Amino acid sequence: MQIAKKYFTEGLIQLTILLSLIGVRVDIDSYLSGYYTPLAEINLGPSSAYTQTPFHSLRDTLDGFSVHPKCPELDHFFASRRLLEEVRTLGAPRFHTQLNAWLVQQGSGPSTSTDSDTGAGLESPEDEGRGEHLPGTAHEANPEAERGPRGAGACLFPEEQEEVKVKEEEEPVPLSHLAHSSSLEQEGLLEGVTPLPNPGVHHPFLSATDIDWSNLLSVSDIDDLDSLVPEHLPDLDSDISSAISQDVSLHDAMVTNAGAYLSGGSESGTGTRPPRTLLRLESTGSSFSDASPGLALGLAALPFASVSGNLIPQSTLGSCLDEAVFDQINQLGLDGLDTMDNQLLSCLGCIDPQVLEDLDSDSGLSLESSSASPVSPGSSEMSSSSSSCWDVECGATGYSSEADSVPAKGLVDRPAPWPPADLSESVWHDHSYSSPALLTKASLKEEPLSDEDEGSLLEERELSRDELRARALCIPFSAMQIVNMPVEEFMEVLDSHGFSSDQVTLLRDIRRRGKNKLAAQNCRKRKLDAITGLQEEVDRLRAQRDRLLRDKHLTAKTMGAVGQQIKQLTRDVLARLRDDAGQPLSPERFTLQCGANGRVAVQPIRRPAVATSAGRKTTKRKKEKKQ
Template identity: 35%
Template structure:
């Protein structure tokens, strides 16, 4: 338990760090997109790579570039945040898996046997193992079967992670290739290598590259392909192909396994460490999959950790309470029937052990709590204990081949000679027995719940399906997660920040250049940039905002402050409006046909034109962004007419309102997204809880069966004064309120039991 907690805590820390790293990565992407506006398609690749569903692509498209040049900054801001959130979610889902591997491996070096020695290579190792397994037709059926359930999810994740890993790379390659060399030169390859490493550092699995893409990469090395716009798509396609390639193999559902398996990997390691180190390392990655056949792996790490904690608590409870079951079955708890206790423990642990991979980690404590029941049997078999606790034990349990693994317990409890008979008896309908009644009573609702669950269609498979669906949902709302900086706060800081940001002053035309004040710098461009002004200012703002959110991240520094791509555009435009270089479509359109002045006006906002026509001696940016005091000073400095003053105030009002509206919309969108996320989380939670419920119901059923068999065993061993067995048809055992067990003739109600207590004995069997 302690060990687990330690592990848990460390995991949390590592996870946090991982998130930070991923955040960096996202920013890198946004940076790239800023850097290379023309490469939108390619950039969309990365973004889409981070998305899990088409919806996200759509969203990215909507928010991203290529639609409205004007909205670049705001959209970029959103996109960045969205990407960040997406990646954060993704990291929880799949991408981080690799990352987690590495971290966990590092930290657990003292315990981990195989992987600990290789810090970063460990990723490759783990993943390699996963891939091996995936591609290895020799993979055990159990693995296959287990992973099939999660196939689609895995697939999804795999695709995402791979794309996420690749796309940025493609983008980053882009500059290089555009530099004149389309072929994959040595430098390119080196660059790719570096990027790979980078990606790995950022959480993308190296094996992804090594396995599918790298291979193709090398293939393509010979045939230089045009790497321009298509590059990103090609890259993606290749990746998809790579994934599909894996997926093309039988329906074993290995499609996504390779990558996703990285996810359970760390868990596996832990489980291995904790439970059994014997297991070959190659199988480490896979056996876990069967444990979570229903796609539990899709759950957040948080949730899995929660599961762990929950189970730990559960176990603690069980340990603390001497007889959880007896109490639940209306027993007063004073009984000394250990069998009941054992039952409780074993059965309780059963559901946990069955499907929840992470829960395996908690096994040790379980084992300590009730070693005799499971472990002897587990040990007797050479197969790894994890995946098939129940199966193993049931197969081992002597003659009883009942469908429920629980029956194996009877094999333990019941002496051989009794065993057969009890088995027979078990097969006969004994439900009316008192014990059964007791159990029935206490568990009636659960059973009904089970039925309900069944009615709801929550079979295990369906539950997994639900989970998948939910996870895909998560894809939908990936970006939604709470952004680090609230729009409002960031907004306020942004204006001043934007002004102080590097870009600003350069292209002012109307004397704003000289302005060195923070707030004023931003106002520089004024009429010159005209139509772009909003975009520009927003860019400044946003670009500052984003960095402000990631200040803690060193890598971001150079990224976040690089707004230079704005600069050339704006400045050039300011200097020579005729140049059609402007990124905006509007600009393109008009610049070609219209005379400078016209274009000048065209691209100015209405207020800017008005200001110009009114000969306002300073920029609109100044008017809008200056603090009140400075603004008033400014007004006082110049002798302005009433009309000019009115216009200036209008400009200020409108300008501020414009920004306010932008913020408002941004907030609104964020709210929607967050709500989306909330819905998704709740749904996923619901699915998890339902699954949990079913597991418990199942365990209860098993417990009930065990109770029945125990009842039979006890009953068959009872002898009357003359040594004759009590005929089951005439007598039954009844559980009294004080915990004692009575044998009494059938038909005698509990109320009458005191009248004719044939024999009162405590169950001293266990």
Template identity: 70%
Template sequence: MQIAKKYLTEGLIQLTILLSLVGVRVDIDSYLTGYYPPLAEINLGPSSAYTQTPFHVLRETLDGYGVHPKCPELDYFFASRRLLDEVRTLGSPRFHTQLNAWLVHQVSSAGPSTTSTTSSDHDTSAGPESTEDEAGGAGEHLPVRGQEVHRQPNSELGQGPCGAGAFLSEEEAQIKEEEEAVPLAQLAHSSTLEQESLLEGIGTLSEPVLHHVAPATDIDWNNLLSVPDLDDLDSLVTGRLSELDSDINGAISQDVSLHDAMVTGGGAFGPASGTAASGTVGQQRRTLLRLESTNSSLSDHLPGMAVGLAALPFASVCNLTGNMTSQSGLDGCLDEAVFDQINQLGLESLDAIDDHLNYLDCLDSQAFEDLDSDSGLSLESSYGCPVSPGSSEMSSSSSSYYEEEGGATGYSSEVDSKPPKSIIDHSTTWQPVDLSESVWHDHSYTSPPVLSKPFLRLPCKTEEPEEDGGAQLDDRELSRDEMRARAMCIPFSVLQIVNMPVEEFMEVLDSHSFSPEQVTLLRDIRRRGKNKLAAQNCRKRKLDAITGLQEEVERLHAQRERLLREKRLTAKTMGAVAHQFKQLSRDVLSRLRDASGRPLNPDRFTLQCGANGRVVVQPVRQPSVSTSAGKKTDKRKKEKKQ
């Protein structure tokens, strides 16, 4: 039922549109109350076809009283005003906002050029003349404008941004166009419709054909934006843009950064741009639309992110896709005010960009190497040092153990305890990972020189004594376990023994046919190495805890001092208030008289304030009486106890 009502409502809307074209004005708001929210609200978002009919509403809401409802120039004028407001007030410069900014810019910056080229037509029609016409009526440029309109019947930009003063010839021409091909041309000036269409375009950016929305230089915007049913927009755009493929390649030609666009934006559109101005306006149109291709190109890579990126601030999107496609479309398409507002949008957009970039990185990493997923992480994986050349005697798997350079730096029990899935894959799965980020504390220990030295090959001293002096130095710096390992002809360094995964260690013990003494030594070396690192971590944690407690003590000391100061201040204030109260009481009591007309003695009476706000004069209790009574009660208590 609701759906049927909606269709009926939409049919009413279409009928209203047609009637408005004929000249009959129908206010459908009264018919639609209760089903749709107020039109002004709906107009803010691309929700339904109902947003296609804000003609007179816009006029009335934008001070358009008394104007003929079918004046397309006024439609464009109001739309431009609203677009400008949107550009300056919207929190997030979505794509359509950027387009609106471009249209507004056409109005404000174009010079009085009247050249016959298409681009110059856009400039001319949108130039300051419009404001002049708006201010003082118009008539001088009427013939020229009419010719222009007839020369460029399909140029929405040429006919749209005319001044508020209605040009009769242009209006007639536009009415012709509306009757012929574009019955809803007025809707082209509705930012709501633009939002809808553009959002639809953005939502389908993954479709290759919509890449060509942007570079269309001579696209018929009236036809494009006047589609009665928005569901047909895609099909129309597709059909339209299939004719414009030739212009696309030419349009995507420049690579200008956003910063360049911002810097040169004013100059490119300024009247002093000279010859470049006439030739660049059409290109500006392309470059503006090229931004759509920018988004779409990104959506090619990330189809699922198309909508999300569309919601990003425009500048951020440009930065995001800066390496992918050109950005020269910003050159002159947006004024600096728009950029300022875009830049003032805060860091949320940047965070969103970072998220997307991280997502891209994740995609890349997952696409090119899926290595960390099954990696058996180890301590040495943080450093990525090349494996020791002495692995000739080692197993192939042992060659993956990197020599540690930073001692216990980055030591993480959580990561280290993870065994690999396959021993054979260790050489590839042990990727450099900063393990220091995996633990909450900073294990920034410096390893002893022994551990820092690569112990690649540990020949038995009896078999292959070292010949160079470096070996003697090594002997002096070797730890006891290193010496023992050398003495026992164990072909692994202490670090390798300690840091290899358990499975790897077991494999080594099994495959090398070690003697029981060697196996015991290997296990002891591994245990001691593990415990050494654990002790280092433990001491580090202890020091951190001590430091934290010291800071806590200092903080509590400061808090105590502050509270004591507040206490002293409060006591001082209370004393002052009590003194004032006492003075006031004496003053009041001195003015009071008893029943016999004698003044009250302030020492014998006091003022008591009741809960109800009443002040009562009460005699002061004699301390002697109360003291004696207290003593009596105390004596009675003592007697009872005895």
């Protein structure tokens, strides 16, 4: 995203992209051809954070712009389309191919171009691209702009696709070819790659293009497209070449509807083009909305692809577009959901929904959850925290949900006491709550078992001592329930069920032991974590110590070498100096002293007056040996 932001903060590029988005033919392909890779990485590899970003934040901050400064509707529209593109890109793995092939088409188009340097286009796309096409509207500004794509629109065949892709990669696309590319296609392609351009930059040029805005946008055409979607489902084809031709023809349709240059000097354009392109336009939308959402890039430009003479105010534009966009989103989502739901249901049909719900929760014995549940003694919180544990038990045994799935709150609120005889099976089935792994395993494994298996498993499963005691005293609660219910609820249970003193004592013991058991687990876990952390710290400190020791040795070695060099230099200097007698200065009697100002002075070595001659000799010998 940083790269994308960097790119999009370049105002000219932003402007180019934005103009392309609103239907003005600008040189955006040159931009794309150069920055395609990073942009593609941005969108084709949606990070979880990116896709999971809340809609409001997506709308407001994805492009780095909070609100469209002048046109909130437009901003909203862009945000909506951005969201739609996010949805599309999730399922558009073949976007690269489409983009490449399309770019080649533009490059091989008949448009007259004076620029052949793609790099120049990248450097200053607005100079050539927008400079030519901005002054006029989409209908009249630049005949080449419409002639180019149309000429190249239907020229790509499946067998040519790969070749063209290579060609596109090898040869830089002429700038003007790219500049003349269809805004619709650019939009669709671009939005498949980029998280939408900067809406804010677009405004200064709105005055020059707002007419195109109004002309290009038509709600009725959007509706038509929607209505046409089902009619052309047979046209849906995952073939890339088909999708490409559709995308290119999309622009042709726009141009045709615009009524300008329909019969212009397009080399490849023919008189039979308009009907065919229209059909392709429709099929493009259908392909997007149904078969392969990612391939239907043209639908990204559907609001703009609808070309009519209707002038609609921008205030209404936003809402209309939003509806269209979100209809598409809904359509996508519903289609995907239908498929996914069918598959999921087929896989999970045999699983009890309750168990499915339980799978979302933790094992019910998670130390965190278990320890947290008492901290939140609210009834609602209790039901959320402890019910998961109980549900696990329910899922583990597969008992009837009437008895098993009753949460603690329900237990307490239920006026009628539970018959121990009936609850014996439903409550005393699995109380191995101390072992989360066992619980999870049991809950997952035992669900599809039959009653016979349940019985055998019940027999196999050992009840804890507290469970046995509670069963002996006919206490109609599981240890999990007793432990996890809030204290208020527990007190209410003790009061409302008319338990004997033994039962109450046992209930309290079970609760105390259960909580202490969980606390012990927590404590041990913390202890292990602490030990692990300390061990890691020990390792780290040990490594640091070794590193420091190595540095110390190296420093000492260096210091020794430097000292030797100094001594040698001192000897050399003193050997070149002469005393009054003309004799060389002895290093034993003189030394060199470096002053703070950089001066070097010869100083006699001061020896202790009390030093014995023997000591001097010993010192001298040592010095000599060292030297």
